Amino acid sequence: MQRFESNDFSRRNFLKGSVIAAAGGLLAACAPAAAPAGEAPAADEGDAMASDRMGGTLVFGYPQKTSYQDLLAMEHNAGNRRYYLVGLTHNCLVNISTDYTTWLPELAENWEFDGNDATFNLRQGVKWHDGEPFTSADVEFTIGRLVGHPNVNQWNGVRHFKGIIEGMTEFSEGEADAVTGISAPDDHTIVFHMTNPYRAAFLEKLLNFPIMPKHLLSQYPEEQWGIDEQGQQGLKNTPYAKEQGIGTGPFKVSNYIPDQIVEYEPFDDYWGGKPQLDKLAFVPYTDQLAMAAAVEKGECHIAIRTPQSEYERFQGMDHVDIVLNHGPSAFAWYHNLRYVLNDKRVRQGLSLALDREQIAKDFFFGTVEGAKAPLWYGDYGISPDSAQWYEYNPERARQLLEEGGWDFDYTFRLGMSSLSPTYEPLYAILREMWDAVGVKTEFHVMAAEYTNILNNPPHDFDTLFSGYGWGLTPGGFIHNFTDPRWGDVDEEGVAMVDELILIEDPEELREGALRLQEYAADLQRHCVIAQVPGIHVVSKQVQNGTVVPVYGPRTSWIDWVNVYVSA
Amino acid sequence: MSTYVLRRILLVFPLLLGATIINYTIFALSPGDPVSAMIDPFELSAMTEEDLQEAREALGLNRPIPVRYLLWLGEAIRGNLGYSIWFNTPVFEVMLRALGNSMPVMIFAILVSTIAGITLGIISALKPYSFLDSILTTFAFAGVAVPGFFFALLLIYAVAIRLDLLPTGGVTTPGLDPSFKDRFAHIILPGFALAYESTGSLLRYTRSSLLEVLSLDYMTTARAKGLVERVVILRHGLRNALLPIITILGLRLPSMFGGAVLIETVFNYPGVGLTLVQAVNMRDYPLMMGGVLITAILVLLSNLLADLLYTVADPRIRYEES
């Protein structure tokens, strides 16, 4: 029997966790960092600011395609902590430390694994924002009914637990009334019966699921959870999801104007201690320049993912610090193997034609390095300097294209849903580099037909640009092998990932990761350009809240409980 | 008078009907399957062909376009323009909120451009072909010639950042308690950016209209009566010259909405313009469709208002038309 305690801190656990940690997709920057019980807020003794009154209002800005902020993102994962907002109001069972070395207790105080069973002992005395007590019934409800319910959107939610928790597949496909693999022996214990002896892989799944209040959500009949005749997800339209957002997290929603602002106030009875801030405001920016201007004027205290073009200016400003924290996602082209890119050598040739360092310097203003490997490599102890799966070699590129039978008269279509002016220079540089090895290209802007072309046969596109690739860790990477849009399932790749998830020995794990890197780099189903730069700007007024960034993706680098804003 | 007014009001209905037909046709003929366009690609890949067919049937998409139009119209008349996919809210509600944000900016812009345009136009007309007139003419034309979004970018850089006078964008200062002063401060820059273009054309209009009136016989008569030039211009000239401006102002609204698309984007200001840009970006067809229709209805109403005001202001029209 293996036991994970809150203080269990080892390289070994880290590696286990990191294999599948960091769910891909959006760079999540602000799930609440659960301060381990007993660890007092680190007051900076020598700091002159320490004499300031704690509190203040913190304005948090982030870029978004639209100004609409969804409190809970109920259609994804029935609330997903990867979304900034839900991370403030809700907690998950477990958390992971900001440097990915330690699993931290959150709503679960400790847990133990015994063969295929995982038992979580829940924290006592936790309250929902409305004063109701939090119990194991809430966990059972969230994971056992909400996440896998056949009426609830299936894509993001249940796939995490399908085939992992017993009976989840049957329940989600409407063949069973309940998930057999979840039980709650008492108010503060929850047991999961798994199909295999998963360890870190299971904890990583739990990171995605904030626990929802049963007493509030069960009042909406389950038949109304699904899509109504207006095409709307029923759960998403409940007053709970649209107005209240009641959770167990450190902050409560105090003012919500969907297309402008969400304001939060501290939750007095938060189990981790009442947050220091008086008020917290979340503001989305739809325009790059508007965001940069707001940062410069000090209109927002923390701005994440600011445009790389402003990096040099921000560096020259006295009133802000810059935190570089590049995301687990990447700019990448996804190749469709059905057509002209069917030959592996052609795909390798296309990749070899790209001078990624040049792109990093010119388009990313030197804020990131060009990608050196198809997977994100930080977690495996592989230094970026030694990673050499992607190289720049136009001669070899040309040779491989010829060997692969590339038709140099063919005009290769670079697909995208719309042509964002921001990325235009990037596309232009890529085109030029491909042009240099004789590959003619054109933009294929799919506009209204984007989803049709992408999802329906005959999937008529050559390659597709994605600003946010899925996570470059194997867990997220598996979709590159399975997604039907890029061609047939690559059984070998899938088998490699499945095997990797269960590996416990760190050396073995590292070797496995290397093999996967090599395999993916050789296969070239997608062509990574560079990591998405994470250039976060933090006002010097912000005290006590940020942690030193480490290389790699982290979900929570802001300590929401202890952060405050000095006058 | 009453027959003209009545006819003018009744004309609203065929126009409205026509607007809904155009609006519906554009979206009905748009390529792409509305169902798969409505669903997140990642979700869609998990759906089977039967699921899609079911969704199409649920939305009545297998019926002919005219039938679908009538069904849609029936709902639209009752105020149901469907649900915005992205905002997860009825389209009507989304647009109402956006209008609530846009209206103060537009009203401010109309006030600024009207006052500035007419005043500068009078100055320009009093000394036609003078040096001052050339400068004002150039200013007016520059207002029409600078792309609105570009002017707005420069305003943000110069006024908000360099001079540090006004906020850079948004509706309110996040975190502050709502106050009139704060709201107003956020309106000024986008309002000016929106007003600049209109000011130019209004200036030109006032100038040429006033010049024309000033050359008419009764002005000469008034002068001959020995009235002071200023009185002549203000009492006799201006009144007649400015009458058509009511119509001009009524016709301002469409270009205001058009300008708002770009300017609200630059100022991160969630009004009608930004909302429609987002609808376009997110391919939120119900919102695009409902949003466009609502702007058309607003234009229709503002035209009606301008016409009715004109009738009140200019007695001649009642007899001419009837």
Added chain:
Amino acid sequence: MTEKQAAMASEQIFDEPRSSSSARLRARFWLRFRRHRMAMASLVFLVVIVLLALAAPWVTQHPPTDIHSGQARAAPSAQHILGGDIAGRDVWARVVYGGRVSLSVGLVAVSISILIAVALGTLAGYYGGSVDMIIMRVTDIVMLFPVLIMIMTVVSILGPNIFNVMAVIGLFGWPSSARLVRGQILTVREWDFVMAARCLGVLDRNIMFKHILPHVLAPLLVAATFGVASAILSEAGLSFLGLGVLPPTPSWGNMLNGAQSIFILERHWWIWLPPGMAILLTVLAINFVGDGLRDAFDPRMSLD
């Protein structure tokens, strides 16, 4: 009298005096136009711009889409007289080639809307009655939709490329010109010589093309001039939203996107100032020329 004879007769009656007077009219028009100094200067400027655009390959050293290594955001130099843009393309070449694109978007879009406007306006004005009623109501209805919003919506549905941009700007630009044509025709229709031609049994078509349309031409030309200016601006706005002319084809509008960064705005003037000035000066010049044309055509506005 047969129809043909009637037509010939009408030509004899009406064409003879007109040709000599039209030469005089043209001379007077040109005299008036030349007195509008800004319009003259603008005309010269526009001629230069058009010549530059036509001679693009000869006045630039680099193709507009070529990326030069080391030239990303590089300041102006002897090799690249206006420096390099964000991707390292020659800004001067892009401005010149962009002029081709922006000007042709303006001209083609306006041609489309003028064609529609003339067709519908003439039908409405000449036939009157229910034809007029229907056409004018349709015009009213189309005018209800804010132009830029309609263009943005339709282009986003069809997909942004230069042809769609031209077509859509043209398709939503006609209503005001159509009204203008109709109004003008209503006036001309009542003129004596048209009445006379009708009495003589001249074909509708002939009356329309020979006698009425020429008189509509002047105000239409003015409207078209302003139309070109606003089409160039519409394209710039669409490009700003990522819905304009598709890169890598340069247009002044999509080049101006470089200004969407304070860093570029503040420290790399050569990326945004040239296309910005090109749009500003060209649109300004077109407007001045339009203004000059209006003054020259309209005797009431003639200089004292």
